[in-house]
Amino acid sequence: MTPTAPVTPILPTPTWGTRSVAVVLGTRPELVKLAPVIRLLGPAAHLVHTGQHYDTDLSGRFLTELGLPEPTLLEGVGGKPRAVQISTALAQLDALFADEPPLAVVVQGDTNASLAGALAANARGIPLVHVEAGLRSHDRAMPEEHNRVVIDQLADVLCAATEDNRDLLRAEGVPAGRVAVTGNTVVEAVREHLPAAAERAALLAEHGVTADRYLLATVHRPENTDDPAALRAILTELAGLAAELPVLFAVHPRTKARLEAAGLGHLLAALTPLAPLGYGEFLALARHAAVIVSDSGGVQEETTVLGRPLVVVRRSTERPEAVDSGFAELVAPGRAVGRAVRRRLAEGDAGLRRLAETPSPFGDGLASQRIVALLGAVASGRPARLSVAA
Ligand code: UDP
Secondary structure, X not given: OOOOOOOOOOOOOOOOOOOOEEEEEOOHHHHHHHHHHHHHHHHHEEEEEOOOOOOHHXXXXXXXXXXXXXXXXXOOOOOOOHHHHHHHHHHHHHHHHHHOOOOEEEEEOOOHHHHHHHHHHHHOOOOEEEEEEOOOOOOOOOHHHHHHHHHHHHOOEEEEOOHHHHHHHHHXXXXXXXXXXXXXXXXXXXXXXXXXXXXXXXXXHHOOOOOOOOEEEEOOOHHHHOOHHXXXXXXXXXXXXXXXXXXXXXXXXXXXXXXXXXXXXHHHOOOEEEOOOOHHHHHHHHHHOOEEEEOOHHHHHHHHHHOOOEEEEOOOXXXXXXXXXXXXXXXXXXXXXXXXXXXXXXXXXXXXXXXXXXXXXXXXXXXXXXXXXXXXXHHXXXXXXXXOOO
């Protein structure tokens, strides 16, 4: 795949008045997936970063790389317990929105930042648009599941990535008039930021790996990192695989801290540990990995655009489309990881070709344009035309 230049909008770009659209976010995946929407909004976007994950590796460099404007940064949120994150962000957002009420508020996904943005919009009667609505893991042990259910209840316009997401919302009683199937903005994010072939080849050479002959791994979810037994089981399997082919391991700051706290740092010796990568570099390495091992939500979607196999180390997923379309497989921490990776490796080039030919179930790359068109309608007080289909 070659990267495409940012697409020329095919839908009419709304004209905005002097008031802005507030885009509230707080983590790396929100920056990635909202970037195409923010760029289309142009000067109308007021970016508000709650600081949930605000450091150079997870946010600062992404603002620059994704071409995003300087955000208003909230204070005292990062590193706090969940309720404190939500309430601290909520109080500051309320003050911001009281001062300068935006035309609409946009949030994406299921983070504490998204929930704070949704509650703040609701409290001030500002129209709320939820990007990536209707995801459900049905796993009540996940705080994100509760966040996304509440946000969907509050949202005025729910942008479902797939028809299945829309059906889940309808089954919960959300009226059809509030839901649009837009596709997932991750498709255009990948297309716009995947480096060109020559740059990818140079990046692989820098990391000392050959296309289709290495694994790429990321692990950061609390269920895998906060339980030392689970973390040990995953790293032991990756170390076993590293005897067969190089394993590049992009270490999330949370994982690094947990590894050190649990005294498991020695398990990295067999792997090639990497500091968190910039978006383009991560996509380039994912594009040519023989298999990716990850517990990330966004990576489950990205592998379907990149056409690569993924082993998902999680007990549940809110993205069954990646599994149903043959890209991803869900496994528990431990021996199942190694077994699933070896099965995928055994499929060889034929397996990779099959995935390269399978379309992504997450849309056609026009989701952000549909979302901005809906925002235009909401912001101008016209009823949003929600019958758009992916
Ligand atoms: N990512 C990245 N560099 C890395 C690891 C991941 O740019 O070293 C990107 C990845 O491509 C995806 C996003 O970060 O777009 C996923 O973030 P994360 O896994 O933190 O969150 P989740 O998607 O699980 O909510």
